[in-house]
Amino acid sequence: MSHLFALPWLLPTPPDFRARAKALARSSTPDETEARRLASYAMDFSDLEMLGKAVRAQVNSWGAKSGFTPFKIGIVSSHTMDYVAAALPGTGLRHGVLIDVVLADYGQAAQQLLEPASEFASRNLDGVLISLDYRALGFADLRLNAREAAETVSAAVDYVSSLADGVRNTIRATCILQTIVPPSHAIFGGLDARIPGSPRAMTERFNARLLQEVARGKDLVVDAAFLACQVGLHAWNDARGWHKAKLPASLDAVPLYADHIGRLLGAARGKARKCLVMDLDNTLWGGVIGDDGLEGLVLGQNSVVGEAHVALQRFILDLRRRGVVLAVCSKNEDATARLPFREHTEMVLEENQIAVFMANWSDKASNLREIAATLNIGIDSLVLLDDNAREREQVRQVLPEVAVPELTEDPADYITLLADAGYFEAVGLSEEDMARADFYQANSERISLQKVGNLEEYLRSLQMVATISSFDAIGRVRIVQLINKSNQFNLTTRRYSEGEVEAFENNPFKFCLRVRLADRFGDNGMISVVIFDIGSDEWSCDTWLMSCRVLGRRIEELVLATVASAASNAGAKRLVGTYIPTEKNALVAEHFAKLGFAKLSELADGASTWALDLETYRSPELPIRVVYANELSPAAVSHA
């Protein structure tokens, strides 16, 4: 993935870009679609200047009848904003906004905003950006006196607060505040964070107070501090550029910075995207469901790629929670495409969270049109996430209004690219947004933290859900992995190959189960594997292992209760266990004793055997909710 400065979610500009931008500027019938196409490339500063000239030349011919919405923005600053100003009109087209910039000379903020007869007051501005630098607010020099530091910050907050009032009351425009980017050097080092008068601490204190005390509901905020952090302060700040021309950031940062302002103005004008349309194969999951089948999909705990796809689904679920509508557009048979949603245990997204599900063999552009029509939203409200470069190209060609992020070959990059593109920029979280995400409230209640007094309360507060399944093809890879790499919590340390594990799946004399554990902090994945040999009077433990991550969660007791119940129902009288010591498994030497087994024998090599009488065994009450999956039920076992 290329550097954030290069806007890596956009295609690079084609060789004829500058010629096309010049042609657009000269055209007597300027083509809006061509303008959109040009703006969708990753323009550098000089490209943006050129497209900006075209916008200025054509602003009147587009005007109100175009699909672009005008926004006249005034900028007051403590530094040189000319380059950002020059980049904004070209950037605006990308976000559906025709931006006209009125730039105050630097250092003229108060004069323009507080004086009713100022130029700004006479220009009918839609909004005013107050862009200040840490140096202008007195944060550049260390203040060793904490009180002086607090006063410096307060003075800065008061100053910006009165500028903001000027925008609201004198200019009567939308107030656009900006967080302050801290300097990239420390004076003490890490201690700067704890010295109230360090440049960094004063900047951070100011930003916190800006958001709490100055920003009002209808104001917009450009979070330049976060943007600079994303980029890296060393890359963002440019000492040489500051000394030469009072540049607030490196010239290389200008396209990205302008894009963040552009997307914010777009969002304020209702131009943010509303719906994420997702491809399935190799986008939501690894592999092709039609070819690889459920067992062949790469999704979840088993692999780096699988984790990346799960993480992407979680991110998308968060987008849905905040009100982004989800749709599927996949070249597949409908039933095949829905199968993972219904049966794959690692899927995060659920079928009922998808507003429109289009799985067929038509071209994607036609499907996207239909999705927009079904949802009754514009085609320019759609974002298409698709790993396939040819599909992306086809959609860009036919429907330039759809945003189609460029992706790398690596699914681990997808969240970053989708998030950094800012398609779903929001200016606030409305009641409507939250209502759209139906289970938002229930979820936030479940997550609210409670203080707990003892272990039992703690375990209950975890809201654990264990999913117990017999061995099956979907879990096989992870089962084999656990069997072959678990050393500590492993009673017998018997290793089995994938073929052997597969054979266990249908062996009527093996009772095999795997356990997944989720809690309110997330999904721990598969954490325990158990194999018992089924006999008529006694069941004997072949393998019992568990991930040490979930020690002390009473999972062993749950597993025992499950096995004991199945064995009792099958008519067995007792369970037998063996502990085979290794260099690494001393942890479980007393495992069977702790579960109430009686020792039968101890052998010379240290191995011991244990038995549990099923007639006197009583299963304990556990702070874990249990879900039985794939026909794992005592009834099925009793036929063995």
Added chain:
Amino acid sequence: MTLIVTVLRIDAKPEGKPTMLRAVGEARLIAIMRDTFDDDELVYRDDLTADDVIGWDSLSHVPFLATVEKSFGFRFTSAEIDSLKNIGELLDVILRRATI
């Protein structure tokens, strides 16, 4: 870039003398200037300054230098930026600093 690299190895000569390398540098620099200052008529001469070029002002100077840096693959020091008096001096710096 490749062309320059090859030429430099065969033809590196002391600064100031018109060499093949310098000619290539001139051509690339003037191409950047024509594009940046939007003037296709610009012709290279060593003593060309901002006063001679419409569109070359303190504002366009910064992106101009940035384009030169990107195109020739090096970064001006602050002292070099301070010292530049005309295009000939700029080309001297480029020929001294361009990475090979």
